[in-house]
Amino acid sequence: MLIRRSTDIIPSEITPRALFEDRRAFLRDAGLFAAGLAVTGLGARAVQAQGKPFAGARKSPLSVAEAATPFKDVTTYNNFYEFGTGKDDPAERAGTLKPRPWTISVEGECAKPKRWDIDELMKLAAVEERIYRLRCVEGWSMVIPWNGFPLSELVKRAEPNSKAKYVEFVTLSDEKQMPGVRLPVLDWPYVEGLRMDEAMHPLALLTFGLYGDLLPNQNGAPVRIVVPWKYGFKSAKSIVRIRFTETEPKTAWNKAIPSEYGFYSNVNPQVDHPRWSQAKERRIGEFGKRATLMFNGYGEQVASLYAGMDLKKYY
Amino acid sequence: MTFQPTPTQIARIKAAVFVACLMPLALLALRAWRDQLGANPIEYITRATGWWTLTFLMITLTVTPARRLLSMPWLLRLRRMLGLFAFFYASLHFTTYIWLDQFFDFSDIVKDVVKRPFITVGFTAFVLLIPLAATSTNAMVKRLGARRWQWLHRAVYVIGTLGVIHFLWLVKKDIREPLVYALVLAVLLGARLVFRWRERARTKAPTVRANSHPARAGIGPS
Ligand code: HEM
Numbered sequence: 386m387l388i389r390r391s392t393d394i395i396p397s398e399i400t401p402r403a404l405f406e407d408r409r410a411f412l413r414d415a416g417l418f419a420a421g422l423a424v425t426g427l428g429a430r431a432v433q434a435q436g437k438p439f440a441g442a443r444k445s446p447l448s449v450a451e452a453a454t455p456f457k458d459v460t461t462y463n464n465f466y467e468f469g470t471g472k473d474d475p476a477e478r479a480g481t482l483k484p485r486p487w488t489i490s491v492e493g494e495c496a497k498p499k500r501w502d503i504d505e506l507m508k509l510a511a512v513e514e515r516i517y518r519l520r521c522v523e524g525w526s527m528v529i530p531w532n533g534f535p536l537s538e539l540v541k542r543a544e545p546n547s548k549a550k551y552v553e554f555v556t557l558s559d560e561k562q563m564p565g566v567r568l569p570v571l572d573w574p575y576v577e578g579l580r581m582d583e584a585m586h587p588l589a590l591l592t593f594g595l596y597g598d599l600l601p602n603q604n605g606a607p608v609r610i611v612v613p614w615k616y617g618f619k620s621a622k623s624i625v626r627i628r629f630t631e632t633e634p635k636t637a638w639n640k641a642i643p644s645e646y647g648f649y650s651n652v653n654p655q656v657d658h659p660r661w662s663q664a665k666e667r668r669i670g671e672f673g674k675r676a677t678l679m680f681n682g683y684g685e686q687v688a689s690l691y692a693g694m695d696l697k698k699y700y
Numbered sequence: 701m702t703f704q705p706t707p708t709q710i711a712r713i714k715a716a717v718f719v720a721c722l723m724p725l726a727l728l729a730l731r732a733w734r735d736q737l738g739a740n741p742i743e744y745i746t747r748a749t750g751w752w753t754l755t756f757l758m759i760t761l762t763v764t765p766a767r768r769l770l771s772m773p774w775l776l777r778l779r780r781m782l783g784l785f786a787f788f789y790a791s792l793h794f795t796t797y798i799w800l801d802q803f804f805d806f807s808d809i810v811k812d813v814v815k816r817p818f819i820t821v822g823f824t825a826f827v828l829l830i831p832l833a834a835t836s837t838n839a840m841v842k843r844l845g846a847r848r849w850q851w852l853h854r855a856v857y858v859i860g861t862l863g864v865i866h867f868l869w870l871v872k873k874d875i876r877e878p879l880v881y882a883l884v885l886a887v888l889l890g891a892r893l894v895f896r897w898r899e900r901a902r903t904k905a906p907t908v909r910a911n912s913h914p915a916r917a918g919i920g921p922s
Contacts, residue, residue, distance in 0.1 A: 472740075473738065523872070570873055571873065657815070660869065661816050667742065
């Protein structure tokens, strides 16, 4: 697939300043020890040496050159209903999640179904650093340096057959580890889905870490997807099953309130949520609001996936 | 024996309640000062002030049933202050929205009020609160006359209901908390219906009610 770069996506090689600032933000929040090292002049290299598995990950040219949201905000302001419906619930309550050992079952319409061990899966391809915008359906946004590799790498290995039109992602649903699933707020387990071409798109990221380290539990450890041109809830967390299907998966939010959350849920400033406008967003850490971009600013890369579709109908 | 305070005691109680009613604001200011409002401070402030507005409305609506059930008529003396604090927090809530959330973008604000049902409902509730706050002084009660004043202030039942609907409509899926408020409101309004039925049954009997004069009954919507 041809990927053209939009004007605001600049190869990271020519944006040392942005990266430098990211690192500074990261250092600020990486705890006393790391901060102490930085202050004593050992600098970023020393921090990387502290067992952060993705600290040296290759910087992807698909990254945006925008200031990353501080680590603290990324890891304390989350929607992860399996741990409660408050934004601070996941950070407070996700300690009970056990991300190791963990297996992900890849199944359905494919030639090579397989149960992957998480550590084996993580070695399937080179993990990159991808700095993406994240736009929540609630009207706020962040910029997050994720660590992962294209979802297509895993999909290809499974050799989906001709019936495989969609990919379904199923999140763990375990009362013992996830206090939130005791309440029927959503129809557990949490299910998300993508069309096959969306799943194969180079921007769709199978994600294992953020800010160079393994994913914190509240951000969807040990493995999640990140689909940056869609509202945040499309990016399923703590995935235990990936299934190729012929029919459109019945996704959690779509089942809960079909008039408000469509299967596609592409970021679209022109299609309002029935209860609020989607034209603007508040970037976490900023005071005023900024305009929301079509496909969250990834239009040049993904608009062709939806050519000829009425995005007001397929919201 | 139920507690019947002397005038000095009432003055002290009022002062204490006044200070207590300012605590939510003080706490919010303290958190803001310590940078403890989380990743999205504007959302935090909006929610905190909205929550306290609705909570103060419910506390205000509790005065009448409480004073009857506990036989503490003096509780009525706190009602005006509580109602005005509900208006105070509503004003903070509204200001947060106009200023911090929308940054005085009036075309967007108008669109919001018209298009987003939960904002429409909240806005209506706030607008309805204004005349109640404006007519809260003794002078206004006299000018309007007890009956008309009482009739006007029954709007608080509508305001409470709109506040609960506002809350119900703004949450995404977890409606437990708004439902608790709906339940509390139902009990508070239901209590008034029960009182009214009882009173009606009593007035059918030929005895004259001791409480029938507004000045003694404590005027205002019950
Ligand atoms: C008497 C009037 C009002 C009451 C009782 C009220 C009450 C509330 C309550 C209880 C909340 C939720 C707090 C929480 O999540 O814990 C809230 C949130 C909110 N209210 Fe109000 N409100 C009123 C008027 C208004 C007005 C006039 C506006 C704007 C024009 C408004 C805009 C909002 C917004 C934007 C939110 C936050 C929604 C969110 O964060 O998702 N409210 N309000």
